[in-house]
Amino acid sequence: MPNFGPHLRRQAGRACPPCARPGGSPGRPGPGVPPTGAVLPGVRILGVLLTVLSLTGCALPPSATAVPDPPDDRPVVLTTFTVLADMARQVAGDHVRVESITDVGVEIHGYEPTPDDLRRAADADLVLDNGLGLEAWFERFVAGLDAPHVTVSEGVATIPVGSGGMQGRPNPHAWMSPDAAIRYVANIADALADLDPVHEGAYRANAAAYTAELRAVRDALVDRLDRLDPARRALVTCEGAFSYLARDAGLAESFLWPVSSDAQGTPQQVARAITFVRERDVPAVFCESTVSDTAQRQVARETGAAYGGVLYVDSLSLPGGPVPTYLDLLRHDTEVVAAALTGAAS
Numbered sequence: 001m002p003n004f005g006p007h008l009r010r011q012a013g014r015a016c017p018p019c020a021r022p023g024g025s026p027g028r029p030g031p032g033v034p035p036t037g038a039v040l041p042g043v044r045i046l047g048v049l050l051t052v053l054s055l056t057g058c059a060l061p062p063s064a065t066a067v068p069d070p071p072d073d074r075p076v077v078l079t080t081f082t083v084l085a086d087m088a089r090q091v092a093g094d095h096v097r098v099e100s101i102t103d104v105g106v107e108i109h110g111y112e113p114t115p116d117d118l119r120r121a122a123d124a125d126l127v128l129d130n131g132l133g134l135e136a137w138f139e140r141f142v143a144g145l146d147a148p149h150v151t152v153s154e155g156v157a158t159i160p161v162g163s164g165g166m167q168g169r170p171n172p173h174a175w176m177s178p179d180a181a182i183r184y185v186a187n188i189a190d191a192l193a194d195l196d197p198v199h200e201g202a203y204r205a206n207a208a209a210y211t212a213e214l215r216a217v218r219d220a221l222v223d224r225l226d227r228l229d230p231a232r233r234a235l236v237t238c239e240g241a242f243s244y245l246a247r248d249a250g251l252a253e254s255f256l257w258p259v260s261s262d263a264q265g266t267p268q269q270v271a272r273a274i275t276f277v278r279e280r281d282v283p284a285v286f287c288e289s290t291v292s293d294t295a296q297r298q299v300a301r302e303t304g305a306a307y308g309g310v311l312y313v314d315s316l317s318l319p320g321g322p323v324p325t326y327l328d329l330l331r332h333d334t335e336v337v338a339a340a341l342t343g344a345a346s
């Protein structure tokens with residue numbers, strides 16, 4: 001059995017359990033919250049508390065600064081980014097406290113962990129990473145950690161990156177295939193069952209229900225994109241993060257840069273995309289929420305293609321945004337792509 005003692009100590013005053021429900025808000029503040037490294041720890045903790053309370057809709061009682069909340073003795077699971085945090089919450093239910101190291105909207109490939117992140121990891125009971133080279137910073141991050149860490153992409157059939165700094169290595173964005181995500185969910189359920197065997201039955205049941213939802217979303221996604229005119233079935237994005245989705249949906253794929261750890265929006269990348277769009281007469285191009293759309297808008301201007309909108313891959317949105325959950329992300333991207341490629345969005 002894991003020893004949850006440290007959490008009994010450190011959780012006092014931080015918890016807001018009714019607001020930390022599965023499918024609810026990520027466990028950390030979103031964009032606009034300043035980097036944490038230079039801030040005094042006490043100020044930082046209070047700032048995070050206030051921000052989390054405001055994001056989750058928890059009212060701050062007048063006495064909250066003086067009287068700590070009851071201790072939250074649930075195990076703490078730390079994920080590297082918001083998509084994994086949502087998946088873990090769906091499997092964990094209320095039995096685990098799930099947090100994301102990176103905030104909504106943050107670029108996750110080249111993230112630089114802060115001293116506060118390191119403290120959180122040291123206190124966590126379990127750390128979940130995507131693996132496949134997604135988190136370039138992760139190995140350094142977990143070096144010397146006592147908490148176990150589990151790579152949730154273990155066992156997924158990968159697609160290699162075709163060019164750039166990660167050429168020949170697995171494309172890390174495997175969660176963009178619902179089938180691969182089903183493997184993620186099984187791995188998360190195994191990890192939670194190892195961490196907290198008392199609630200294994202609940203984790204298995206949650207994982208089974210979530211897997212059924214994933215299958216339904218996958219079927220709807222494939223069906224929606226399958227109805228596109230074959231001449232329009234090409235997906236042009238900023239990052240090459242859609243290889244798995246494109247494979248599942250039978251779409252040709254082009255992108256400006258292979259992975260967001262590569263140079264972004266170089267003249268050569270823009271020229272290649274322009275050639276692809278012109279040769280195939282692609283009706284719309286897209287960019288992702290965590291990167292600049294400047295180069296892709298240039299491609300649209302120079303080719304006459306529509307700018308089809310923002311896709312989500314490496315981050316969810318805030319709770320009130322378009323993709324507060326991973327299933328919302330799949331549904332949103334499917335609809336944005338289908339609408340733009342059929343001309344419905346223009």
Ligand SMILES: [Zn+2]
Nearest residue numbers: 239241260314
């Ligand atoms: Zn990415």
